Amino acid sequence: xxxxxxxxxxxxxxxxxxxxxxxxxxxxxxxxxxxxxxxxxxxxxxxxxxxxxxxxxxxxxxxxxxxxxxxxxxxxxxxxxxxxxxxxxxxxxxxxx
Numbered sequence: 001x002x003x004x005x006x007x008x009x010x011x012x013x014x015x016x017x018x019x020x021x022x023x024x025x026x027x028x029x030x031x032x033x034x035x036x037x038x039x040x041x042x043x044x045x046x047x048x049x050x051x052x053x054x055x056x057x058x059x060x061x062x063x064x065x066x067x068x069x070x071x072x073x074x075x076x077x078x079x080x081x082x083x084x085x086x087x088x089x090x091x092x093x094x095x096x097x
Contacts, residue, residue: 027075031062038063038082
């Protein structure tokens, strides 16, 4: 009996290699968390930009989902600027062998 394989992510379904898909998923999760925080606080893009220390067009890129314009480091920094604590969970994958 073979071990169950891991589930393909949406990014893998779009043709990205598993490692790049993981990177994109992390960035997407961080972007969604930051967008949610902005919405919960009722900030306009100008208010969010001021609070995060970036320009309004940068916030626009965020809310429009321009994932290619944000690194994981940048998103963690922006979440920190907004007063959020960012934590990561690392799990070992089951061996396919």
